[in-house]
Amino acid sequence: MSDAWWTWVGIAVAVVFVGVGAWLLLASRRDARAAASRPARDSFRREEEAPAPPKKRLAVVLNPTKLDGDGAAEKATIAGVCADQGWAEPLFLPTSEHDVGFGQTRQALAEKVDVVCAFGGDGTVRAVAQEMIGTRVPVGLFAGGTGNLLARNLELPTDDLARAVTVALTGRNRHIDAGWLTLDPDESHLDEHVGEGSSTGPDRHAFLVMAGLGLDAAIMEDTSEKLKAKIGWTAYVPAGLKNLLAERFKARVSIDGAPPITVRARTVLVGNCGKLTGGINLMPDAEPDDGTLDVVVIAPRGLAAWVSVAARVLAKSGRSTQTLDRYRCREIEVHVDRDQMVELDGDIIGEARHIQIEVQPRALIVRTENGRSSTAA
Structure with a gap:
C-alpha cells in the first residue's frame, strides 16, 4: 500500500480518538454538575426527621x-x-x-x-x-x-x-x-352586669335568633331558672299565663327608614330565625342566612283574639291581620310609650323605650352537618 493510504488511515483514527475523548470529557462534566446539584444523603435524612405540623386545637x-x-x-x-x-x-x-x-x-x-x-x-x-x-x-x-x-x-x-x-x-x-340591637342610653335601664366584658359596650348587642320587646321578654323575666332546669321549656307556661292579658302598649315602628306606623301591641319580635322554644315556628319564612330580618307585631285584645293568634301560628300562616302583623326588613326602629322589658335570644337585658335593630349578613361562621348554601342577597 502507498504511503498516502496509511496517512489517511492515521488521520481517521486520530479523529475517532479525539471525538471519543471529547464525549467522555463532556459526560464527566455533566455527571459532576448533577452530583453538585443533587442533595446529599444527609439532607434527605434531615427532611424525613422534620417535625410534624402542629395539631389543630x-x-x-x-x-x-x-x-x-x-x-x-x-x-x-x-x-x-x-x-x-x-x-x-x-x-x-x-x-x-x-x-x-x-x-x-x-x-x-x-x-x-x-x-x-x-x-x-x-x-x-x-x-x-x-x-x-x-x-x-x-x-x-x-x-x-x-x-x-x-x-x-x-x-x-x-x-x-x-x-x-x-x-x-x-x-x-x-x-x-347576625342581628344587632342598639339601645338609646337615655331611654334604657339595663340589668346588672349587662354587656360587662363585651367589646361593644352595654348599648349594642348581637343576637342570632330573636330579639323581643314586651310580652315575650316579660315571660322570660318571670320564668324560674330552677323550674326550667327541672321541667324544660314548659316552665315558660305559668309565666305566659300570668302575662297573657297585660295591658297593651303604643309603639311607633319604622321599617327600613320608612315613615313610622303606630300600633297597639303586646310584643314586637324581630327574628333572624323563626323557631321558638317548644318547636313553635313563629316566623315560617325566616332563614338565618337570607340577609333579612322577620318582624312580628302581636296585638290581641282578649282571650278569644289570643286563640286566633295561636291558631295562625300553629298553621304557619304568613298573612297579616289586626292581631298579628308581619314585616320583613334590613333594619327597624321601635319607640314605645312606656318602659318595656327587652330580651335577646332569651336573655333579659333590661328595660327600654327606644330600640334600633339591623342585620349584618353572613357575619358569623357556624359549623353544621350539611353546610347549606346561603341565599343571602
Whole structure:
C-alpha cells in the first residue's frame, strides 16, 4: 500500500480518538454538575426527621352552671373526640358571673385556635357569637341549656355531646346573619352586669335568633331558672299565663327608614330565625342566612283574639291581620310609650323605650352537618 493510504488511515483514527475523548470529557462534566446539584444523603435524612405540623386545637367557652357536677364527664367526652380526630387537647375557658363569655372568647381567639365552641345556654352562645362576628374562625355549638334555639334552628345535635363535638371538628361551614340591637342610653335601664366584658359596650348587642320587646321578654323575666332546669321549656307556661292579658302598649315602628306606623301591641319580635322554644315556628319564612330580618307585631285584645293568634301560628300562616302583623326588613326602629322589658335570644337585658335593630349578613361562621348554601342577597 502507498504511503498516502496509511496517512489517511492515521488521520481517521486520530479523529475517532479525539471525538471519543471529547464525549467522555463532556459526560464527566455533566455527571459532576448533577452530583453538585443533587442533595446529599444527609439532607434527605434531615427532611424525613422534620417535625410534624402542629395539631389543630379547639377552644370551649363553657358555662359551669350548665355542667353535670364539676363537668369532668363532659370535658372527657370533648377531649376524647378531639384525640380520636387527631386534634390537640382542647382549651377550656369557664364563664363567670361578671363575664358570660365575651372575654373568654377573645382569649380563645388570641390563642389562635381553629374552632371556638359555646357550651351552655342561649346566653353563652350569644356572648361567644358576638365576639366571633366578622372573624374567619368557625363557631361550634354544644347544647347545655333549655332552649338551645340557634342549634335547633340549624338542626344541630342537642342531645348527643360526642356527635356535636364531631360536627364542630369535621362539619361544614355555614355563614349566617347576625342581628344587632342598639339601645338609646337615655331611654334604657339595663340589668346588672349587662354587656360587662363585651367589646361593644352595654348599648349594642348581637343576637342570632330573636330579639323581643314586651310580652315575650316579660315571660322570660318571670320564668324560674330552677323550674326550667327541672321541667324544660314548659316552665315558660305559668309565666305566659300570668302575662297573657297585660295591658297593651303604643309603639311607633319604622321599617327600613320608612315613615313610622303606630300600633297597639303586646310584643314586637324581630327574628333572624323563626323557631321558638317548644318547636313553635313563629316566623315560617325566616332563614338565618337570607340577609333579612322577620318582624312580628302581636296585638290581641282578649282571650278569644289570643286563640286566633295561636291558631295562625300553629298553621304557619304568613298573612297579616289586626292581631298579628308581619314585616320583613334590613333594619327597624321601635319607640314605645312606656318602659318595656327587652330580651335577646332569651336573655333579659333590661328595660327600654327606644330600640334600633339591623342585620349584618353572613357575619358569623357556624359549623353544621350539611353546610347549606346561603341565599343571602
